[in-house]
Amino acid sequence: MLPNEDRERVTGVAAMAKLSGWRKIAGAMWGPPDDPQVYGILEFDATPLIAFQDAAKAAGQKITATHFVGRAIANALHEVPDFNVRIRGSKVIPRETVDVFFIAAVEGGRELSGVRVDRTDEKSVFEVAAELKERATKMKEGNDQEFAKTKKTIAAMPRRLLRPSMRFSAWVAGDRNRSIKALGVKASPFGSAMVTSIGMFGIPQGFAPLARFYKMPLLVLVGEINDKPIAVDGRVEIRPVLPLTATIDHRYADGWHISQLIKPFKAYMENPAAFEPAPSSASVAPPAREEEGAGTAEVIAQAEVDGSEVSAST
Secondary structure, eight states, rough: OOOOOHHHHHHOOOOOOOOHHHHHHHHOOOOOOOEEEEEEEEEEEEEHHHHHHHHHHHOOOOOOOOHHHHHHHHHHHHHGGSSSSEETTTEEEOSSSSSEEEEEGGGGTTTEEEEETTGGGOOOHHHHHHHHHHHHHHTTTTOOOHHHHHHHHHHHSOHHHHHHHHHHIIIIIIIIOOOOOGBBBBBTTTOOOEEOOOOOGTOOOOOOOOOOTTOOOOEEEOOOOOOEEEETEEEEEEEEEEEEEEEEEEETOOOHHHHHHHHHHHHHOOOOTTTOOOTTTTTOOOOOOOOOOBOOOOOOOTTTTOOOOOTTTO
16 A cells, blocks of 8 residues: 555545644544524614714713614514524424613622613613613622522532533523522523623624523624724715624524514614604603513623623723
C-alpha cells in the first residue's frame, strides 16, 4: 500500500488523517449540530425613538430603548399569534396572553434575574417602564419574596441535583404550564419572548442563546446606539442607529413566519408615537397585582447579560 503522501499524489484525493490538537479536543467537547437556533440582525434609525424619549423626559417620564423593544415585540406577537405559542411534544398550544420577560441585574450586577411583564401588548411603554422599575427595585433591594424564595431554593440544592431539577421545572412550568410552589417557580415563567440589553455596557452588538428551559421562541438583544452613515431619500446622512440581534427557535417558525413578525415589529420601531399615548397625557397606573403565572424567574443561563437595568442609556 502506498504511503499517504504518495497515494494523495497519485490519486489526487486527500488521504484520511486522524484529528489532532485543537480539532481533537473540539471533537471530544461537542457532537454533531442538533440546535434549532437561528440568528438575525436588524438596525433601526433611532431618531424617532430618541425624539419620543426626549418628549417623555420633558414630561418627567423615563423610558429607554429596551422598553421600546419590549413593546415592539409585544405588538408583533399580538399581530402574529402563530408565533405566540408554546410547544408540548408534537402539539402547538396558543398562549392566552402576550407576556415579555425583561432580564435584569440584581445585587449590584452580581446576579441575574428578570421580570415578566404580563399583557405587554395591552400596556403603554410608560406602564411597562413603571412596572419594571418597581419590580426590579424590589429584587435589587431583596424585597421580592418570589425571587428570594427561588434563590434560597437554588442555593440550598446540591449541584448534582440542580440540572435534573431544572429540567423537571422546565417540563412542569414550561411544557405543562403549571406552577411549582415548592420551588417558587410559576407557570411559563419566561413568557412569550425575552429582551435584554448590552448597550448600557458600551457593547455595540452581540448574540444571546436560548436555554432549553426558557420554552419560548424569541430572545432579542439590544445593542448600543451609535452614529452611522445611512441612506435617507437617496442621500447619505449621519443618524443614530440602534442595532438589534435576535435568537429564534426554528421549531416555532420558518422564514415566512419570521418575515410576518418583522413587519409589525418594524412598524412600531420606526414610529413608536403611532402606538403610544403622548408623553404629556400618559397616565401611569400602579403595576397590577401579579396574576397566577406572573412573578420573577431567576435566570440560570450563564450566557445571558443584564437587560433590565431599565434606566440605562439605551
